[in-house]
Amino acid sequence: MMKKSTSLLGFGCMRLPQTPEGKIDYEHAQKMVDYAYENGVNYFDTAWNYHNEESELFIGQALKKYPRESFILATKMPVFKLESPEMTATVFNRQLEKCQVEYFDNYLCHSMNRDSWQKAKDFKVVEYLTEQKKLGKIKNLGFSFHDSADQLEGILDYTDWDFVQLQLNYYDVATGDAQQLINICNKRNLPIIVMEPIRGGFLSRCVPAAIEKIDAAYGENKASALALSYVFNIPGVAVTLSGMSCMDHVVDNVNTAKAPIPMDEKAKEVIDGVLAEIKAFKTVPCTKCAYCMPCPAGLDIPAIFAMYNDYKLFGNKFGFRREMEKLEVKPGDCISCGNCMNACPQRLEIPQLMQDIQAEYDGLQF
Ligand code: SF4
Ligand code: SF4
Incomplete structure (x- = not known):
């Protein structure tokens, strides 16, 4: 079980502001971290592969000035990148160095699904991480998950996990099996860490008609607040991560965490309306990702x-044609x-979708 108390909002370090060269904009990102920290956010989530392996370096640097016990740092074992069981230790030790810490508060097996979980078992990753927990280098052990409910049960039965990280947002609860995943965690009394509460930003700028519904109900620019407030209200949620890319996102999300939109009948009605618009x-x-x-x-x-x-x-x-013409490699390739x-x-049928997109484009009359 997680012991340290976490802020409702967590700072996800996967979509940090970037320089024109595609590196993390340290100055801007540091200001965002400082603002979040000063406003009560104490949970920071990174991973080996975020920002071309630069995210852990950044957050290690950014949090260095704060007392270690005042923040919760989470990172993840990139099981999908491991080439041998021995690589697990190499990656883990390097992560401690990159983040400039002696221990991780929360440590996750990254992106578990049927295949990556099999590899984690073959490479004895959980056994290695459990050893690190005994040594005090990990306080809480969990995993992030992207698969079906039966897979989740199987992973949960394997060891005594401290928490689970799930992709939860009102779109996934309405259209996928997210509710089943929540029920499984609740039944086992396992804290849930939420990722993608705004679905990579999609729920804040989706269909114009959907956004109009949110504007009419709550005023302008409240789509993210609505999506965040929805997940704050899910039973068992310990912290909700948001991958923020500019200071406005941080300020907005911090304000929402301080005063979430009530999840009452009005909110339910607005969300149902938004979902209907998206579906169309x-x-x-x-x-x-x-x-x-x-x-x-x-x-x-x-x-x-x-x-x-x-x-x-x-x-x-015409905008679609312009963008298609710019592509060196087309969906049809x-x-x-x-x-x-x-x-x-997201288990998208990518090759089929590529064919469909190309066919739809080829069928357009200009
Ligand atoms: S297609 Fe799937 S893996 Fe690729 S960016 Fe989209 S959600 Fe992520
Ligand atoms: S199936 Fe996926 S990875 Fe393979 S060529 Fe098509 S888009 Fe690329």
């Missing part, structure tokens, strides 16, 4: 889905190798 558009529910990358054929998978979703939401076929599907936490 058939966008691709990609969260831009980029776990599917790189693609051997050179497709920029998340960028293609983002471009396609913009077209579906706003209906600008997918060779259906399937590599991306194994890595995609």
Whole structure:
């Protein structure tokens, strides 16, 4: 069980502001961390692979000036990147160095699904991490999860986990098996850490008609607040991570954590209306996590889905053509190798979607 008390809002370090060269903008990101910390956020979540392996270095640097016991630092074992059981120790020790800490408060097996869990078992990753816990280098051990309810039960039965990290938001609860996952954790009294509460930003800028409904009910720019307030209210949720990319996001989210939107009948009605609007558009529910990358054929998978979703939401076929023409590698160049599907936490049928997008584009009249 997790002992230290966590803030309602956690700072996710996967979408930090970047320089034009694609490196983390340390100055801007440091200000965001400072603001969050000064306003009560004490949970910081990073991972080996975020920002091309730069995220852990950044947060280690950013938190160095604060007393170690005043913040909760979480990072993750990139099981999907391990090439041998021995690599587990190499990665773990390097993470301690990168983050400039003696221990991690929360440590996770990253992105567990049927395949990665099998690998974790084959490589005895949990056994290694349990050893580190005994040595005091990990306070709480958990895993982030992207698969079905039966897989979750199987992983939970394996050892005495301290917490589980789940992708939860009102879209996934309404359209997937997220509610089942919540029930399983609640039954076992396991704290839940929420990731993707705004679905990679999708719920804050989805269908214009949906946003209008939120504006009418709560005033402008409340879509993120509504999505966050929804997950704050889920039973068993210990902390909700938001991957914030600018100071406005931090200020907004901190304010929401201080005064969430009440989850009453009005909120339920607004959310139902938003879901109906989203459903009418058939966008691709990609969260831009980029776990599917790189693609051997050179497709920029998340960028293609983002471009396609913009077209579906706003209906600008000329803008769609402009973006398609810019692409060096088109959706139709997918060779259906399937590599991306194994890595995609949303279990998207990526090769089929690429074909469909290309066919839809080819069928457009200009
Ligand atoms: S299936 Fe297509 S999109 Fe996916 S990795 Fe292979 S070539 Fe790339
Ligand atoms: S296609 Fe899947 S893995 Fe790739 S960015 Fe989207 S959600 Fe992530």
